[in-house]
Amino acid sequence: xxxxxxxxxxxxxxEALPETAAFWLQMHGGFRAQQRHMADAASxxxxxxxxxxxxxxxxxxxxxxxxxxxxGHHRVESGHYFPHFRLIEPRIQSGLDLLDRDHDAIHAxxxxxxxxxxxxHRAVAGQSSDAPDHANRLADVLDRAxxxxxxHLDDEEDIVIPLMVMKGGPAA
Numbered sequence: 001x002x003x004x005x006x007x008x009x010x011x012x013x014x015e016a017l018p019e020t021a022a023f024w025l026q027m028h029g030g031f032r033a034q035q036r037h038m039a040d041a042a043s044x045x046x047x048x049x050x051x052x053x054x055x056x057x058x059x060x061x062x063x064x065x066x067x068x069x070x071x072g073h074h075r076v077e078s079g080h081y082f083p084h085f086r087l088i089e090p091r092i093q094s095g096l097d098l099l100d101r102d103h104d105a106i107h108a109x110x111x112x113x114x115x116x117x118x119x120x121h122r123a124v125a126g127q128s129s130d131a132p133d134h135a136n137r138l139a140d141v142l143d144r145a146x147x148x149x150x151x152h153l154d155d156e157e158d159i160v161i162p163l164m165v166m167k168g169g170p171a172a
Contacts, residue, residue: 001091001092001095001158001159003091004092004158004159004162004163004166005158005162007162007166008161008162008165008166010157010158013025013161017161017164017165018164018165018168020164021160021161021164021165024157024160024161024164025157025161027069027073028153028156028157030069031066031069031070031073031149031153032150032153034062034065034066035066035146035149035150037062038059038062038063038066038142039142039143039146041055041058041059041062042055042059042138042139042142042143044058045135045139046139052120052123052124052131052132052134052135053124055135056120056121056124059138060117060121063113063117064117067110067113067114067117070106070110070149071107071110074103074106074107077099077103077156078100078103080170081160081170082096082099082100084170085160085163088163088167088168089163089167092159092163095159096159098155099152099155099156099159102148102152102155102156103152105148106145106148106149106152109141109144109145109148109149110145112141112144112145113138113141113142113145116134116137116138116141117138119134119137119138120134120135120137120138122134
């Protein structure tokens, strides 16, 4: 897939992009911002700057939106965009297969995040003495999920953005 990146490298992504490509980057930028916000909240928890209730207030709204939006985004990509890309550029089949496998792996992290978040929420809402333990587990799950997600966003953009510029994308 390097030919795509070579044809339209990231340095040129400041040029006018097709609307769908610009929207794709905006969505991915949002996921990165949410991930940074959650990592920052976990870091503040670990440093002792916030208690479990403070972590809950700082983390849960972002985490809920992140889980919902990323799951929906992946469903649209795998169900709508990737099939179109397979048709217009057969040379990227293996790249799209990799991205689809990434979606499955990321979904496993999303599932773990969801279950950790529910346990943490219940502990905080019930004023349980094990809320700090649940906070630590949730922070650990966030740490494990982040590298794969960030790598996936980068890899996907390196394939999708040049492809959209060169060949267009499906109607939204």
